[in-house]
Amino acid sequence: MTVIPTMLTCKRKPATDTFYHDVIKGLSAPQKYLDPKYFYDAAGDALFQQIMQCHEYYLTGCEMEILRTQSAQIATALQNYAGEFDLVELGAGDATKSVHLLRQLLDNGVDYTYFPIDISGNVIQNLETSLPEKLPGLRLHGLHGEYFHMLQQANRYTSRKKVLLFMGANIGNFSVTAASNFCQQLRQYLQPGDLLLTGFDLKKHPQVILNAYNDSTGITRAFNFNLLHRINRELQADFDTTKFDHFPTYDPGTGACKSYLVSLEDQVVHIGDDFAVNFAENEALYMEISQKYSLEETDQLAAFAGFKPVARFFDRKHWFADCLWKCI
Ligand SMILES: C[S@@+](CC[C@H](N)C(=O)[O-])C[C@H]1O[C@@H](n2cnc3c(N)ncnc32)[C@H](O)[C@@H]1O
Structure with missing residues (x-):
């Protein structure tokens, strides 16, 4: 597997656009992450309603x-x-x-x-x-x-x-x-x-916890992907959600249940005209923690x-x- 080093270019940082700013900050970090507070747009609210109805949750x-x-x-x-x-x-x-x-x-x-x-x-x-x-x-x-x-x-x-x-x-x-x-x-x-x-x-029991973040109907998966769709829509980005996998983990030692989106191939994602970020194959984008x-x-x-x-x-x-x- 060839890992392309992360390449970042950022010519524009609109001070007023905190969403843009936070996304760029997260995608520029050594461990890429997205701030989970952005899960909750109208679609995210609706998906969270469905999560709350899931029997695993x-x-x-x-x-x-x-x-x-x-x-x-x-x-x-x-x-x-x-x-x-x-x-x-x-x-x-x-x-x-x-x-x-x-x-x-x-x-x-x-x-x-x-x-x-x-x-x-x-x-x-x-x-x-x-x-x-x-x-x-x-x-x-x-x-x-x-x-x-x-x-x-x-x-x-x-x-x-x-x-x-x-x-x-x-x-x-x-x-x-x-x-x-x-x-x-x-x-x-x-x-x-x-x-x-x-x-x-x-x-x-760790399995009970893990299942809650990996429901069989795929709603938690859709909830995570919704943030990529939101970034595409609101920040003119080009995340291709078919090129990522949803990967939740639970560590019973620390009580940390973490969700990642794993890149399925080497790829470049653009956020607007001025920012591009490389994802290596199997690189994990950290989405959220649910601490127990x-x-x-x-x-x-x-x-x-x-x-x-x-x-x-x-x-x-x-x-x-x-x-x-x-x-x-
Ligand atoms: C997991 S839901 C829980 C909702 C509700 N408390 C319940 O128990 O069903 C989290 C809620 O917190 C809101 N939220 C997340 N981060 C926030 C922040 N930094 N400031 C204000 N609200 C936030 C979200 O919009 C969402 O409605």
Whole structure:
């Protein structure tokens, strides 16, 4: 096999186009990668909905069970620990799980505003349309943008105590080090007494985990390829998806489940007129991590970032945990 050395030319860097900038940065790295936050355009949102319906993708069912069956206990814990608060959800998606908690809090007569944050404008638009119909009386203020930028906005709109929801094992989309930094940074936007409810996918049989990211119907595959299609469409690129294979891996030692797209041949991909990148045959493009945790590791993460674990909610199989942390 002849490996062509990576050749990069980049004459143009439009400062305003962060998508372009991030893609070029990722494709220029020694280990090529794409930032997974760009998975979620309208097509990516729709594919993620389908992933959540896949029987192999147990995460949604597990966390849904927690929210469906234990929202009363979660609501009581939030009220006991926080008193009066507003609710901010990081990466709200379609809120199909959190809606159970939102309803429970309304039923309990809690006076709160719900601030869903999401990088997908499509998601925020849908929530603003659908949630008030499902939950009459809900005060909702959608925030479209990046987690921290929008959290800053939320802090401008409310000075009340905050309960943050970070569900769907979104935290797993960071490496352990990045998750530690993320939680530490998150803590800086919060006050002592604020709460954070985070969904962690727990370590379990490796095959169960691997299957979740390699479903038999090929939806996770399509979800990964959708990002290449998005780059083609929005950045005038020429990725040929038939020349890549979807390759998920899981390391039970570290708990890291990683997805790659592997180049099937030596090839050159162009992004617009000014950027070209070589892929060698069998070179892997790193797409995403889904980190799995033990309960001890979630506690260590909390302590590192300035939180105290106060409660945990599990599904019946104990495959998933929603962990409630209090800012100290
Ligand atoms: C895996 S989905 C989970 C959705 C939902 N929380 C659930 O549990 O079903 C991740 C969501 O986070 C959003 N997201 C990803 N990265 C983000 C970022 N950096 N800032 C804001 N939202 C982000 C995505 O648009 C997507 O809706």
